Amino acid sequence: MPDSSHLQFDSITKTFPGVKALSDVSFSVRSGSVHALLGENGAGKSTLLKILSGVYRPDAGKLLLGGEPHVFRSTAEAIRRGVAVIYQELHLVPEMTVAENLYLGHFPGRFGWVNRRKMRADALRQLEMLGENISPRARLSSLPIGQRQMVEIAKSLARDATVIAFDEPTSSLSARETDRLFAVIRQLRDQGRVVLYVSHRMEEIFQICDAATVLRDGRHVETFTNLSGVTRDTLVQRMVGRSITDIFGYRPRTSGEAVLEILGLTGKALSAPASCVLHRGEILGFFGLIGAGRSELMRLIYGADKPTGGSIMLDNRAQRPRKPSLSIRRGIVLCPEDRKKDGIIPVRSVAENINISGRRRFSPLRFIIAPRREKQNAQSFVQRLGIKTPSLNQPIKLLSGGNQQKVILARWLCEDPKVVLLDEPTRGIDVGAKSEIYNIIFSLAEKGVGVIVVSSELPEVMGVCDRIIVMRQGRISGVVERAGATQEKLLELALPISDPQPLTSVDTRKAS
Amino acid sequence: MTAQSPPIQGKTAGAHLRGVWEKTGMLVVLVVLLTCFTIFVPYFATWRNATGLSLSIATIGIISCTMLFCLASGDFDLSVGSVVAMSGVLSAVVTNSTNSVTLGIAAGVAAGGVVGLFNGFVIAYIGINALITTLASMQIARGLAFIFSHGIAVGVSNPDFFTLGISQTHLFGQLFIPTPVWVMIISFLVFATLLNRTTFGRNTLAVGGNAEAARLAGVAVVRTKIIIFTLQGLMAGFAGVIEASRFTSGQPNADLGLELDVISACVLGGVSLTGGIGTMMGVVVGVFIMGAVTNAMNLLNIDTFYQYIVRGGILITAVLIDKLKQWLAA
Numbered sequence: 001m002p003d004s005s006h007l008q009f010d011s012i013t014k015t016f017p018g019v020k021a022l023s024d025v026s027f028s029v030r031s032g033s034v035h036a037l038l039g040e041n042g043a044g045k046s047t048l049l050k051i052l053s054g055v056y057r058p059d060a061g062k063l064l065l066g067g068e069p070h071v072f073r074s075t076a077e078a079i080r081r082g083v084a085v086i087y088q089e090l091h092l093v094p095e096m097t098v099a100e101n102l103y104l105g106h107f108p109g110r111f112g113w114v115n116r117r118k119m120r121a122d123a124l125r126q127l128e129m130l131g132e133n134i135s136p137r138a139r140l141s142s143l144p145i146g147q148r149q150m151v152e153i154a155k156s157l158a159r160d161a162t163v164i165a166f167d168e169p170t171s172s173l174s175a176r177e178t179d180r181l182f183a184v185i186r187q188l189r190d191q192g193r194v195v196l197y198v199s200h201r202m203e204e205i206f207q208i209c210d211a212a213t214v215l216r217d218g219r220h221v222e223t224f225t226n227l228s229g230v231t232r233d234t235l236v237q238r239m240v241g242r243s244i245t246d247i248f249g250y251r252p253r254t255s256g257e258a259v260l261e262i263l264g265l266t267g268k269a270l271s272a273p274a275s276c277v278l279h280r281g282e283i284l285g286f287f288g289l290i291g292a293g294r295s296e297l298m299r300l301i302y303g304a305d306k307p308t309g310g311s312i313m314l315d316n317r318a319q320r321p322r323k324p325s326l327s328i329r330r331g332i333v334l335c336p337e338d339r340k341k342d343g344i345i346p347v348r349s350v351a352e353n354i355n356i357s358g359r360r361r362f363s364p365l366r367f368i369i370a371p372r373r374e375k376q377n378a379q380s381f382v383q384r385l386g387i388k389t390p391s392l393n394q395p396i397k398l399l400s401g402g403n404q405q406k407v408i409l410a411r412w413l414c415e416d417p418k419v420v421l422l423d424e425p426t427r428g429i430d431v432g433a434k435s436e437i438y439n440i441i442f443s444l445a446e447k448g449v450g451v452i453v454v455s456s457e458l459p460e461v462m463g464v465c466d467r468i469i470v471m472r473q474g475r476i477s478g479v480v481e482r483a484g485a486t487q488e489k490l491l492e493l494a495l496p497i498s499d500p501q502p503l504t505s506v507d508t509r510k511a512s
Numbered sequence: 513m514t515a516q517s518p519p520i521q522g523k524t525a526g527a528h529l530r531g532v533w534e535k536t537g538m539l540v541v542l543v544v545l546l547t548c549f550t551i552f553v554p555y556f557a558t559w560r561n562a563t564g565l566s567l568s569i570a571t572i573g574i575i576s577c578t579m580l581f582c583l584a585s586g587d588f589d590l591s592v593g594s595v596v597a598m599s600g601v602l603s604a605v606v607t608n609s610t611n612s613v614t615l616g617i618a619a620g621v622a623a624g625g626v627v628g629l630f631n632g633f634v635i636a637y638i639g640i641n642a643l644i645t646t647l648a649s650m651q652i653a654r655g656l657a658f659i660f661s662h663g664i665a666v667g668v669s670n671p672d673f674f675t676l677g678i679s680q681t682h683l684f685g686q687l688f689i690p691t692p693v694w695v696m697i698i699s700f701l702v703f704a705t706l707l708n709r710t711t712f713g714r715n716t717l718a719v720g721g722n723a724e725a726a727r728l729a730g731v732a733v734v735r736t737k738i739i740i741f742t743l744q745g746l747m748a749g750f751a752g753v754i755e756a757s758r759f760t761s762g763q764p765n766a767d768l769g770l771e772l773d774v775i776s777a778c779v780l781g782g783v784s785l786t787g788g789i790g791t792m793m794g795v796v797v798g799v800f801i802m803g804a805v806t807n808a809m810n811l812l813n814i815d816t817f818y819q820y821i822v823r824g825g826i827l828i829t830a831v832l833i834d835k836l837k838q839w840l841a842a
Contacts (some may be wrong), residue, residue: 304728325730334728342728345721347788356718357730359711369709411729 006031007163007194010069012061014047020218021047024061027213027223031162034185034195036205036227038239039215040402040430045198048215049165052196053085054078065163084156085165088172088428090148092140092155099123099136102155126154130184145290146177153184164188165196168428170204174289182208200430201457202232214238240432247435248463251442255466256280258313259450260332260419262301265310265321269296271474273310278419278450283441285465286454288494293474294454295337298421302334303327314418328357331418335408335425337454339401343408346397350389351378353396353407358414381410386436402433409440420444423454438464458487470494538781538797538830545801549808556811559686563693569803570692571596571767572774573796574751577703578744579774580795584707585740586720586787587635587642591627592748593770594653597763599624599752601657604666604673604762613672620753621746627653628745629738636737650771657764667761677758692754699747704792716740720787776823777802780830801826 008028014021022044029035039045050056052063054072062069065081072078092101099116100107102123109115123136132150140148149169156164166185170178185208189195197209205212206227214221214235221238224230236247259280264273270293278284286294299305301312303321311320314330321327324334336342345353355374360366362373378392385406389399396404405425412420422441426434441464445451455461461468468480470493478493550557575592582589599620607616627649634645660666668674680690707713715736718726727733756762781798783790805826809819 302728324728325732328730336725336728341722342725345718345725345788347721347784348718352714352718356714356726359714363711367710367712369711369714371709 006066007196008064008067009048010062010064012048012051012058012063014044014051014056014058022051022058022218025215025218025220026061027220028064029194029196029213030211030225031194032189032192033210034189034197034208036209036212037165037196037198037215038205038212038235039221040239040432043215043239043430044218045215046167047218049085049167049196049198052078052083052163052165054083079159079161082160082162083165084159084161084163085167086149086152086156086169088168090152092148092152094139094141096140097136098127098134098138098140098143098151101140101151102126102136102158104155106159122158123154126158127151129157130154130187144177146173146180149173149177149181150184153188161193163194163196165198167198168200169197170199170201171428172290178204200428202235205235206232216241236431239430247431248438248460249435249442250463251446253281253442253445253466255282255445256448259315260301261313262297263311263313263318265297265300265307265312267296267300267305267307269293269474270300272476274300274476275310276469276476276479278452280450281445281448282467283445283451283453283465285461285468286452286471287458287461287468287490288456288471288477289496290456292471292494294471295423296474297471298334298423298452298454301327302332302421304334304336328415328417331415332421333412333415333417333419334421335405335412335423337423337427339404339408339427344396344404347395349393350382350387350396350399350407351375351392354378354381354410354414357411361414377414378410381413385410385413385440400430400433402429402437405429405433405437406440409437413440413444417449419450419452421452421454424456425453426455426457426460458490461485461490462487472496537833538794538801542797542801542804545804549804553808553811556808559688561807561811563680563688563690565803565807566693566696567690568807569799570690570696571751571755571770572777572802573696573799574692574699574754575744575748575770576774576777576795576799577699577792578740578747579778580703580707580783580790580792581713581716581740582642582744583775583778583783583785584720584787584790585716585737586723587737587740588646588775588785589628589631589642589741589744590646590771591631591650591653592744592774593767594650594657595624595627595745595748596752596755596770597766598627598653598657598660599749600756600766601661601666601762601764603753604668604756605660607668607670607673608666611670613670613675616668616673617676617753620756621749623656624749624752625742625746628742628748631745632738632741635741636734654764657762661762661764663764665761665763668756674757674760677754677756677760692758695750695754700792700796707790707792712736712739717788717790720784720789722788773802776827780827782834 006029010026012025013023025044025048037045037048047056051058054075054077057071057073062071070081093104099120103119107114108118108122120136127134130150130153132147134143134147134150140151169181173181185195199205209227211223211225212227212235213223216239256279258277260278262274262276264275266273274297288294300307301321303323303326307321311318314332319330351374355377358377359369359374362370375392382389382392387403387406387410389403396407425437429437441451441453453461453464462485466482468485468490469476470478470480470490472494473496480489555561579589602623603616603620606619607613631646631649634640635642676691680688682688707716715726715731718731719733719736723733755766777798778795779785780801781794783794802823805822806819809822
């Protein structure tokens, strides 16, 4: 099989201290196909991608490119051999122009002089081949995220990549940008390139991929050379090693009186004052596109950003969000959207990350550390939430995304909160950990906590929430009860209106 | 929650060994150094030299306690050398003019605290980076030192003023512990406790690890930073007073470049310049390595010119070893 399987993984094994990340993984990928790489977090997908891109070297085994064995010693070598990996976090320089980004590291020109004209012309050609209308002179930071990704793709094409791997490429794209991306991926496939596609979104896999390989706990489970006829349930079952009929596991409850009322909160990212009510024991969804203002509203409620106007009522007491520490003491907590940037303290231990806030409850004078209580507290949450970690002293950055999220939940559970704000609680988290997190959400609500779940995933808001608030362009556009929630209805409320709103309804800052 | 490996697994032997190295790596280096010096450097292992060595690192040792907090919180402070000079001069001037040693000491320490508070306020509250802020206050404090002293060393006439720097306690045999060394030892203990056993210490590390995440987790980031810099100023001021007392005068051009020696010692002790990582044990070891090497070179009559090169070499080697460890771990 010389040509048909351009990329082969042959008995790849990689061990990290305490973890066998990959053991004896072998499968091949045909050129001219889009091949999905599936598995829960910690299954070994990222490690495999990093071996492919030369970040890691395997302990054993090799890669075969077009039948030729390779072990990349550096990312530069992988790039020279035509391998490009496009990560979730794009590797571009925001301050540079599009053209400069495309040719970063190998500017056209001689003796260190950059031939700018040629560079711009080449860049324009590359972008046009992708059907993108982006000016090579544009500063990268001025582009929307979808176009930046196109620049990253063009960059790998400029380097003649024959193998292109995408790691969760759609996690921050709008629906329209996703469609554009898929069109480009199909184009790449039809040119005979090898496309590897890593995503947690099952719908996408069936939409774009021709074949799939499932990894679990660092082992190869199965490779489907043809996805037609394979069901979603089959794939999920292979990924988690069991069948999940309903990963949400919705548990109906009756909700009580209002616990949190939001009264006309205004802030920079909101185009109109936001008002809504959250009840005791209720799970309230916030759906909308990226940039609709949901995360911004959560930050205002939490006091992470200062509201410019409006107030909240917590347990019928009027308050103004001022700062996070105050909100925590009042009983409102937030799991932020960007776990790495705003959630975890990467270099500190699991125990430190759990106790950072709750320790004041058992620290005498709120000043003296009680080591035994801290250890007990961390230990009990690690067990209760099933946090997988070699020890309490493990730096949290070494944990998988799902386990990091559980640590942050543990941090807030020991605060005994009244209101929990969860911003994209399952983003980048594998199926198994997802259902565990849903389980935690339901038990919180059953204990009478008011829970807000912000999510960009329709199935998630529909599967988990009792009531769904939809936001669009910085304002609340509608409220839908669980019973009446359909995909069409939610999307209709979420999609931007092309006609500009009449001025009277935009300028409502005085209304509160 | 279904079939999972048990949440807490035992450490592998390798991980355990690495943990031991993480904790004691530089300590091993120190012990090896001390052993070598004892064997090869004449007079190194004498009570007299031990006293001299510990006295020579007292200033750096005292200031490195708070520099640890600065670095651990993700910042650093370049003004400490100038603050030492300024506080020394001021305590001498105030002691002379009021004839009160207490007032003199208080003035020196407080002046350091004011500079620290200024640094903390500008860095944490206004949000100007630590490099620029402390570079500025370094110049200002040095300028004040010259202004207070009119550019010359200020001798103190009241002999009570010298107690802090010159007195010593007799332990046994020929071992004397000078008061500045006591201050250093007590500082090590106090700040170790502060770092490990108080919310302030834990918050310091959290702020250095990820300031925004710490803020969203309810940590008072601004307050923590202001306290750190104020403590840094107070300790540098105190060290300046002790030094003036030891040398019986306040010298406006004392301790040029001290800040870099202090930061070097901390880095040598494994404190991360990007924040979030650091232990007092490491800092103590770092301070002693620097001190022992300088001391040994002095005993061997190695020219000061070469000493600079050796100290720079040690620092870069330590950082390279650390990098090597990271590579091996990856």
